[in-house]
Amino acid sequence: DAGVTQxxxxxxxxxxxxxxxxxxxxxxxxxxxWYQQALGQGPQFIFQYYEEEERQRGNFPDRFSGHQxxxxxxxLNVNALLLGDSALYLCASSLGIGLLSGNTIYFGEGSWxxxx
Amino acid sequence: xxLLEQSPQFLSIQEGExxxxxxxxxxxxxSLQWYRQEPGEGPVLLVTVVTGGEVKKLKRLTFQFGDARxxxxxxxxxxxxxxxxxxxxxxxxxxxxxxxIFGQGTTLQVKP
Numbered sequence: 001d002a003g004v005t006q007x008x009x010x011x012x013x014x015x016x017x018x019x020x021x022x023x024x025x026x027x028x029x030x031x032x033x034w035y036q037q038a039l040g041q042g043p044q045f046i047f048q049y050y051e052e053e054e055r056q057r058g059n060f061p062d063r064f065s066g067h068q069x070x071x072x073x074x075x076l077n078v079n080a081l082l083l084g085d086s087a088l089y090l091c092a093s094s095l096g097i098g099l100l101s102g103n104t105i106y107f108g109e110g111s112w113x114x115x116x
Numbered sequence: 117x118x119l120l121e122q123s124p125q126f127l128s129i130q131e132g133e134x135x136x137x138x139x140x141x142x143x144x145x146x147s148l149q150w151y152r153q154e155p156g157e158g159p160v161l162l163v164t165v166v167t168g169g170e171v172k173k174l175k176r177l178t179f180q181f182g183d184a185r186x187x188x189x190x191x192x193x194x195x196x197x198x199x200x201x202x203x204x205x206x207x208x209x210x211x212x213x214x215x216x217i218f219g220q221g222t223t224l225q226v227k228p
Contacts, residue, residue, distance in 0.1 A: 042204050042218030056215050098212040107158030
């Protein structure tokens with residue numbers, strides 16, 4: 001049973017460029033959330049997708065956008081990259097959008113983005 | 117704005133020592149989770165606490181949720197080098213949301 005898989009694992013981009021990160025949720029999961037984790041910090045919630053719609057959004061600018069496909073996989077897009085966007089981007093999957101008893105969130109290993 | 121304050125941020129101890137990590141907030145959480153993250157990997161869930169005053173044990177790890185559901189602690193007994201890693205607490209304001217608010221993490225190093 002594959003867990004949450006993310007690609008690419010590492011990438012380097014130049015300021016002003018655009019990047020797309022991809023995530024496949026754990027088998028059986030239908031909800032995907034994205035988090036940004038800067039070096040030495042805890043993850044920060046970007047947004048959550050369920051039934052191909054953005055359900056919740058954190059305090060991130062519109063440069064951050066996403067998409068969920070019918071097979072529940074998801075993409076995170078970041079436009080006009082800034083140096084401050086350098087971070088580990090984590091994808092998390094769960095069954096349903098809530099944290100009801102027994103509903104566990106599983107995280108992928110992340111995509112390391114370096115903006116130069 | 118960091119809504120969950122973890123302390124200490126860094127902890128370096130010898131094998132066999134005990135330690136406690138604290139997670140504090142002025143907000144009430146529906147549930148609180150503790151994760152452990154190793155370098156190059158995503159966070160892995162250790163425990164979820166949902167009831168004020170709840171205590172859960174996982175081998176040498178003891179987790180407690182404050183009575184008012186605003187704070188939590190993680191106590192490790194007789195730490196081992198394998199316990200080394202980043203420990204994160206994360207709270208959810210509502211049970212019908214998957215949005216987690218993370219603390220900044222506690223980096224634990226256990227020396228043999």
